Amino acid sequence: xxxxxxxxxxxxxxxxxxxxxxxxxxxxxxxxxxxxxxxxxxxxxxxxxxxxxxxxxxxxxxxxxxxxxxxxxxxxxxxxxxxxxxxxxxxxxxxxxxxxxxxxxxxxxxxxxxxxxxxxxxxxxxxxxxxxxxxxxxxxxxxxxxxxxxxxxxxxxxxxxxxxxxxxxxxxxxxxxxxxxxxxxxxxxxxxxxxxxxxxxxxxxxxxxxxxxxxxxxxxxxxxxxxxxxxxxxxxxxxxxxxxxxxxxxxxxxxxxxxxxxxxxxxxxxxxxxxxxxxxxxxxxxxxxxxxxxxxxxxxxxxxxxxxxxxxxxxxxxxxxxxxxxxxxxxxxxxxxxxxxxxxxxxxxxxxxxxxxxxxxxxxxxxxxxxxxxxxxxxxxxxxxxxxxxxxxxx
Amino acid sequence: xxxxxxxxxxxxxxxxxxxxxxxxxxxxxxxxxxxxxxxxxxxxxxxxxxxxxxxxxxxxxxxxxxxxxxxxxxxxxxxxxxxxxxxxxxxxxxxxxxxxxxxxxxxxxxxxxxxxxxxxxxxxxxxxxxxxxxxxxxxxxxxxxxxxxxxxxxxxxxxxxxxxxxxxxxxxxxxxxxxxxxxxxxxxxxxxxxxxxxxxxxxxxxxxxxxxxxxxxxxxxxxxxxxxxxxxxxxxxxxxxxxxxxxxxxxxxxxxxxxxxxxxxxxxxxxxxxxxxxxxxxxxxxxxxxxxxxxxxxxxxxxxxxx
Numbered sequence: 001x002x003x004x005x006x007x008x009x010x011x012x013x014x015x016x017x018x019x020x021x022x023x024x025x026x027x028x029x030x031x032x033x034x035x036x037x038x039x040x041x042x043x044x045x046x047x048x049x050x051x052x053x054x055x056x057x058x059x060x061x062x063x064x065x066x067x068x069x070x071x072x073x074x075x076x077x078x079x080x081x082x083x084x085x086x087x088x089x090x091x092x093x094x095x096x097x098x099x100x101x102x103x104x105x106x107x108x109x110x111x112x113x114x115x116x117x118x119x120x121x122x123x124x125x126x127x128x129x130x131x132x133x134x135x136x137x138x139x140x141x142x143x144x145x146x147x148x149x150x151x152x153x154x155x156x157x158x159x160x161x162x163x164x165x166x167x168x169x170x171x172x173x174x175x176x177x178x179x180x181x182x183x184x185x186x187x188x189x190x191x192x193x194x195x196x197x198x199x200x201x202x203x204x205x206x207x208x209x210x211x212x213x214x215x216x217x218x219x220x221x222x223x224x225x226x227x228x229x230x231x232x233x234x235x236x237x238x239x240x241x242x243x244x245x246x247x248x249x250x251x252x253x254x255x256x257x258x259x260x261x262x263x264x265x266x267x268x269x270x271x272x273x274x275x276x277x278x279x280x281x282x283x284x285x286x287x288x289x290x291x292x293x294x295x296x297x298x299x300x301x302x303x304x305x306x307x308x309x310x311x312x313x314x315x316x317x318x319x320x321x322x323x324x325x326x327x328x329x330x331x332x333x334x335x336x337x338x339x340x341x342x343x344x345x346x347x348x349x350x351x352x353x354x355x356x357x358x359x360x361x362x363x364x365x366x367x368x369x370x371x372x373x374x375x376x377x378x379x380x381x382x383x384x385x386x387x388x389x390x391x392x393x394x395x
Numbered sequence: 396x397x398x399x400x401x402x403x404x405x406x407x408x409x410x411x412x413x414x415x416x417x418x419x420x421x422x423x424x425x426x427x428x429x430x431x432x433x434x435x436x437x438x439x440x441x442x443x444x445x446x447x448x449x450x451x452x453x454x455x456x457x458x459x460x461x462x463x464x465x466x467x468x469x470x471x472x473x474x475x476x477x478x479x480x481x482x483x484x485x486x487x488x489x490x491x492x493x494x495x496x497x498x499x500x501x502x503x504x505x506x507x508x509x510x511x512x513x514x515x516x517x518x519x520x521x522x523x524x525x526x527x528x529x530x531x532x533x534x535x536x537x538x539x540x541x542x543x544x545x546x547x548x549x550x551x552x553x554x555x556x557x558x559x560x561x562x563x564x565x566x567x568x569x570x571x572x573x574x575x576x577x578x579x580x581x582x583x584x585x586x587x588x589x590x591x592x593x594x595x596x597x598x599x600x601x602x603x604x605x606x607x608x609x610x611x612x613x614x615x616x617x618x619x620x621x622x623x624x625x626x627x628x629x630x631x632x633x634x635x636x637x638x639x640x641x642x643x644x645x646x647x648x649x650x651x652x653x654x655x656x657x658x659x660x661x662x663x664x665x666x667x668x669x670x671x672x673x674x675x676x677x678x679x680x681x682x683x684x685x686x687x688x689x690x691x692x693x694x695x696x697x698x699x700x701x702x
Binding site: 013016017019020021023024027028029030031033034037045046047048049050051207208210211213214218219220223226230231233234235236237238239240241242243244245246247248263264266267268270271274299303324327328329330331334335344345348349352353359362363365366369370373374376377378381384385 | 524681
């Protein structure tokens with residue numbers, strides 16, 4: 001009795017599992033494609049889709065159909081015509097030479113015997129397959145060179161490593177540690193993104209913590225309406241503030257400076273930060289503060305020794321939210337820093353327009369920009385989700 | 396605020412202001428001033444030397460000092476942008492909310508709930524720019540034989556003709572909206588899932604015992620119970636969608652008929668150097684957003700109060 005009903009239950013749950021797993025697959029597939037592609041050699045990327053990585057390399061099937069009957073499926077069966085020997089294959093680099101050999105007679109017999117001779121195009125595919133298995137043009141299935149090229153901002157036709165090894169360095173590359181900070185590279189952009197995001201996260205939270213303490217535990221005139229006004233300021237959208245500020249910065253010479261963007265993010269992040277921290281601080285138990293005050297603690301002590309340590313969960317959620325918001329922001333960076341200090345998002349946006357389909361660089365670059373958010377996401381998922389949700393009302 | 400009086404330490408009258416001052420100064424400079432200034436600029440001409448009415452040409456329709464609004468509301472490109480934003484709102488909001496709800500309901504019944512949710516939520520962690528690259532690759536279109544973009548590979552493997560998803564009018568805006576849905580479904584799902592967990596199980600069980608099938612339980616009980624949350628999610632998404640910029644900027648640059656309001660604002664200001672027009676667009680944008688914002692904050696406060 002028990003087994004069938006359990007089976008029935010399982011059957012009833014099946015559609016749920018199928019739909020859910022299907023959706024999860026659809027959701028993960030685009031990122032997976034980017035991730036895999038970023039590790040493939042550039043020729044492979046443009047030759048085959050990323051989903052074929054588990055398939056045999058190009059030309060394998062043709063080789064099996066035409067040549068394997070005598071040369072063996074690995075090409076090594078005939079000892080004095082080992083098709084994996086680079087010295088031999090070197091003579092047949094061009095498919096024309098190979099075709100001639102296939103048409104030639106060997107010891108009075110037609111080379112290929114009963115097997116039909118492949119056409120030009122197939123021969124070319126087989127020739128390239130032979131170059132590959134013989135190691136003349138061997139390329140690994142996966143490589144790190146896309147990442148190296150993206151980080152250093154290499155734009156040549158080969159790879160950074162081979163070019164540097166051969167001694168032909170491009171104009172603005174030095175083939176040493178300095179290339180990590182090439183203005184066109186993702187390495188520099190990563191540093192710039194950190195330089196923008198860290199102060200722009202700390203400053204508003206610091207200011208907001210002070211203000212939030214005042215709103216929760218101090219008594220002063222106008223406290224209520226000032227807080228209401230502040231909540232109201234959250235509705236002002238970013239787009240509303242960009243134009244006057246960039247005009248102001250132009251007059252002060254602050255366009256393209258870190259101070260400019262730090263202050264902008266601070267100002268724009270404050271209303272929400274104060275709102276969130278105040279709600280948290282204000283809901284801390286009264287008794288703690290009351291007894292502290294009775295013991296003669298000043299506001300400063302209560303703030304630094306009580307309010308701040310107790311508000312760590314709220315501060316952490318807010319910090320993660322603010323940091324990622326800035327890390328992922330394009331618009332503000334575009335307007336206030338532009339190409340002077342390119343951040344990750346700016347650099348990628350630029351590469352998309354200038355490289356067209358340089359997928360090996362684009363995919364690596366995109367993944368570099370996503371790595372940190374993903375680490376934060378997996379390591380601090382609880383805070384992250386909470387911060388994201390609480391941040392949803394932000395302007 | 397309930398705790399005026401006893402608990403609060405007496406202090407010198409200046410102390411609160413010391414705590415508040417840094418925030419107040421920064422907010423005044425970066426939010427209050429620019430907010431007001433944008434209104435003013437929207438009435439000015441191209442180099443802010445006089446009122447916008449000087450830009451009027453004889454014999455053409457003119458809105459006087461509101462000439463920039465004339466442009467922001469009636470020019471062809473802005474009409475395209477408005478139309479596209481409406482498409483975005485209709486498709487992306489319904490897409491994210493429906494998907495989010497579906498996944499929230501389904502995930503609630505399986506043991507790998509946390510894992511499934513993490514996968515759906517993951518795109519929230521990455522930038523629009525990163526998502527733009529991911530999806531540009533998905534939509535990649537090759538004129539030759541091999542398609543390295545997954546979508547076109549699927550289309551051609553079924554014998555279809557490869558589509559240039561991002562330049563084909565009509566299709567391209569929808570292609571961009573799909574990226575938005577992919578990114579924001581996780582957000583809707585998380586909020587809705589939290590609300591669903593709040594629906595008392597007794598009510599659901601009672602309905603099931605009475606013979607209601609899952610479909611009826613969903614529509615007659617779950618949905619009405621979480622309706623307030625659904626409204627919050629919808630308004631939040633409307634606000635987000637109205638401000639959508641990065642996806643369009645990275646993937647099509649607003650070309651091929653994919654223009655949206657926020658991208659137009661950027662183009663007018665930083666490519667055409669028309670601060671007056673850009674400001675007018677900003678004002679239009681905030682006028683559209685404010686009602687949704689107010690609704691949202693009110694709802695949010697109500698929920699906080701009842702929690």
